[in-house]
C-alpha cells in the first residue's frame with residue numbers, strides 16, 4: 001500500500017464526522033482567525049474541506065494540510081455556532097493525531113513535549129530553575145498588570161510583555177492536602193494545572209481558602225501532571241497517554257464528589273477532550289476517565305451552583321469598575337457564563353460592567369500564540385480595545401491562559417488595568433468580611 | 436507546489452499586480468475554493484487571487500481574458516447553486532473579500548455606496564446605526580457579501596413587503612471582461628439614461644461582468660412592529676390562511692411557514708417551547724406606523740381564527756419576538772443536524788398556490804419515500820422544501836434527484852419558477868429551458884458571447900455551455 005493510501009485509510013475514521021459539514025460557511029462569522037486573514041484555509045469550513053479532500057485523494061499534500069490544520073486557535077467558536085453541529089474540535093484533534101503519526105513530530109515539539117512535559121518531575125525542576133534565572137534576562141514594565149519584558153533582544157520572546165514564573169510554585173507552598181469535609185459534606189479534588197501552579201500560585205491559594213471557608217474537604221495529591229492539552233493539540237498521543245495515566249493514578253474517582261479546577265482550559269480538557277481521546281486507555285481506563293469527566297467542574301460554576309454563592313453584594317461608594325472576558329473554553333465548551341459574573345458581583349468593592357463582544361476569543365490559543373504571534377496579537381488587540389472602552393480598572397477572566405494574553409495586550413500600550421481571576425475577587429470579599 | 440495547468444509567467448504577472456501574499460498557488464489553499472454551499476462536485480481552481488483595490492481587480496480580469504483563463508468571482512461562497520465552483524481546471528478564483536469597505540452612507544439622499552465584499556449584516560448594522568434600514572436579510576447575512584447578494588438577487592424573510600435585493604440596487608459599477616469600468620444606474624431616485632444595465636447585472640452570477648461598486652437604496656426604519664405565532668392542526672388550514680391573509684389585502688413584512696417535521700426538529704434543537712404536535716405553524720410580523728400595525732395585527736389574528744387556527748400567540752415584547760425569529764432562523768440548522776446531506780430547494784409559486792404546493796411536497800415525499808421538511812417564506816410563495824438524505828447512498832440519491840425534478844415540474848405547472856432566490860448556477864442550469872424555453876436561452880447566450888467572446892466570465896453558470 002502506498003503511503004498516501006495508508007493515510008487515506010486512517011482518515012476514513014473521520015468520515016462519519018466529516019460528512020456532517022454542509023459547507024454553509026456560517027463559521028466565517030465567528031472565527032477570530034478568519035476575521036483577521038480572510039483566508040478560507042483558516043476557517044473551519046476550509047479545514048474540514050481539506051481533510052475531506054485528502055481523504056478522497058482530491059490532492060496529495062498532507063504536509064500542506066497539516067500546516068493549515070495547526071494554524072487554529074482551537075477556540076471552538078466555530079463548533080459552538082455550527083448549525084449542523086459538526087464536532088469541529090474533536091475532528092481537528094483526531095486529525096492532528098493522524099497526521100502527526102503519519103509525518104512524525106517536529107523535533108522542537110518532541111523535545112518540549114516528550115523531554116519535559118511528559119515527566120512532571122523534570123518539568124517542575126526546569127521551571128524552578130527558570131524562575132531563578134529569569135530576572136537576569138527580563139525587567140518589569142507595567143506594575144498594574146504585573147508584566148515584564150526582555151532586557152535584550154530575544155527571538156523567542158520578541159516584543160511580548162509577560163508574567164514571570166512565580167518565585168515559589170504552588171506545589172512548594174502547599175504540596176498536598178487531604179482534609180475532611182465540614183458542614184458542606186462535600187469532598188472536592190483540586191486539580192491545580194500548570195499555569196496556576198507555576199505562574200499564578202496566589203489564585204490556587206485563593207481556591208484553597210475559599211473551599212476551606214465553605215468547609216469543603218479538599219483532596220489535592222502531590223506531583224500532579226499537566227492535563228495534556230499541549231500534547232493532544234500537537235497530535236502527540238504518546239505524551240498525552242503518559243500524562244493521562246499519571247493523572248488517573250492520582251485521581252481515583254471514588255475519592256471525591258467533584259474535581260475542581262480554576263483553569264477553563266484544564267476543565268474543558270478533562271471534561272471534553274479526555275473522553276474522546278482516551279480510547280487507547282483500555283476499557284478500565286476509559287471508565288475511569290468518564291467518571292472523572294462527569295465529576296469535573298469549573299470552580300466558578302461550583303461556587304455558585306453547588307455552594308450557592310450569590311452575586312447580590314451592595315456596591316460600595318468608591319467601588320472599582322471591573323469587566324469580564326469569557327474564555328472560549330468556559331463559554332463555548334462548557335456553557336459557563338453567568339457564574340463567574342456572579343462572583344464578581346459578590347464583592348461590594350466592585351461594580352460590574354459588561355464589555356462589547358465579551359465572548360470574542362482573546363487570541364491566545366496555546367501554542368498558536370508562539371507560532372503566529374502577529375495574528376494572535378491582532379486578535380488580542382481587539383479584546384484590549386473592548387476592555388479599555390469600558391473604562392474599568394480591572395478585567396477578570398476564568399482562564400489563566402487568557403490572563404497571560406490579556407496581560408500582554410494591556411501592558412504593551414501601557415494600560416493600567418489589572419488582570420484578575422473571579423475567584424480572587426470572591427476570596428477578597430471573604431477576607432474583608434472576616435475583618 | 437503549483438498546480439500544473441498555469442504557466443509560471445502568468446502566475447508571476449498576478450504576483451506583480453497583487454503581491455505574493457494575495458496569490459495562492461499551493462494545492463492546500465486551492466482546495467479551499469473548490470466548493471460552495473451547494474450540493475455539487477468540488478472542482479479545484481488553478482489559482483486563487485485576492486485583489487485589495489479596484490484598479491488591481493480590473494487588471495486581474497484583463498490578465499485572465501488576455502490569457503483565456505476562466506474566472507469565477509467569490510464572495511463568501513455561501514450560494515446554494517454552485518455559482519462559485521470552477522468548471523475548469525484552468526479556473527482562476529477571484530476573491531472579493533478584501534474589497535470590503537463601505538464607501539458612503541448618505542443620510543440626506545438615502546443611498547449607500549459599497550465595495551462588493553462588504554458583509555451584508557455588517558452593512559445592515561452600519562445603516563441601522565444611523566437610524567435607517569436596509570431590508571434584504573438572507574438567512575446567510577452574517578457572512579454573505581453584498582456582491583454575492585446582487586449577483587444572486589438574494590431574498591430573505593422580509594421579501595413579502597420589502598422585496599428582494601434587486602429592489603434596493605440603484606446602480607452597479609462593474610468591470611467588463613477587458614477590465615474596463617462600466618457605469619450603470621445613478622444616485623438619484625429616478626434615472627432614465629441609457630440601457631438599464633443594472634437590471635441585467637442583478638442575478639447575473641458573475642457571467643457578464645465583475646462588480647466594483649454598488650449603490651444601494653436605504654429607507655427609513657419602521658416605527659413599530661408586532662410578531663405572532665399561529666398554530667394549526669392541519670397543514671392545509673395553515674397554507675390556506677397564508678392565501679387568505681394576502682387576499683384580504685394585508686401585507687405583513689414576514690409570513691413564514693413551518694411544517695410538523697420542521698417544528699419537531701427545531702424544538703429538539705432550540706427548546707423554544709414550540710408545539711411539537713402541531714401540523715403546521717405560521718410566524719407572522721407586521722410593521723409600520725403604530726396605529727396601522729395594531730389594526731393589521733388584529734385583522735391577521737381574526738383571519739387566523741376564522742381559518743381554524745388552534746391557537747395564536749402574540750409576542751408581548753422584543754424578547755419574545757426575538758425568540759420567535761430565533762426559532763425560525765434555526766430551522767435550517769435544526770434540519771441539517773438530522774442527516775449528512777441537506778438539499779435546500781427553492782422552487783417558488785404564485786402565492787395563492789401555496790396550499791397546492793404544500794400538498795405536492797407531501798405527495799412527492801411519499802412517492803419517492805424520502806424525507807422532506809418544508810418551511811420558508813410562504814407569504815411570497817417561496818417555500819424551501821428541504822430534502823434530508825445521505826449522498827453516499829447512491830440508490831436513495833437517485834430517488835432524490837427524481838424528486839427534485841418533480842418539484843421543479845410541479846412549480847412550473849402552477850406558473851412558478853425554479854428558483855425564488857438561490858440562483859441558477861450549475862445546479863439548475865440544466866433545467867432552465869423547462870421554465871424559459873430554448874429561444875430564451877439562445878438569446879441569453881448571444882448576449883453572453885457578445886459581452887464575453889472568450890467565454891471566460893464564470894463559464895457554464897446560469898445558461899450552461
Ligand SMILES: Cc1cc2nc3c(=O)[nH]c(=O)nc-3n(C[C@H](O)[C@H](O)[C@H](O)COP(=O)(O)OP(=O)(O)OC[C@H]3O[C@@H](n4cnc5c(N)ncnc54)[C@H](O)[C@@H]3O)c2cc1C
Nearest residue numbers: 510511512513514518574580582583586589590641646856
Ligand atoms: C445557511 C444559508 C442560508 C441562506 N439563506 C438565504 C436566503 O434566505 N435568501 C437567499 O436569497 N439566499 C440565501 N442563501 C444563499 C446565499 O447565501 C446567497 O445566494 C448569497 O447572496 C450569496 O452571497 P455570497 O457572498 O456567499 O456569494 P458567493 O456564493 O460567493 O457568490 C455567489 C455568486 O455571485 C457571484 N459574485 C460574487 N461576487 C461578485 C462580484 N463582485 N461581481 C460579480 N459576481 C459576483 C459569484 O461568482 C457567484 O456566482 C443562504 C445560504 C446559506 C448557506
Ligand code: SF4
Nearest residue numbers: 021022024025027082
Ligand atoms: S463547520 Fe458548520 S458552520 Fe462551518 S461550514 Fe461546516 S456546517 Fe457550516
Ligand code: SF4
Nearest residue numbers: 031072073075076078
Ligand atoms: S477553532 Fe477557532 S480558530 Fe479554529 S477554525 Fe474554529 S473558530 Fe477558527
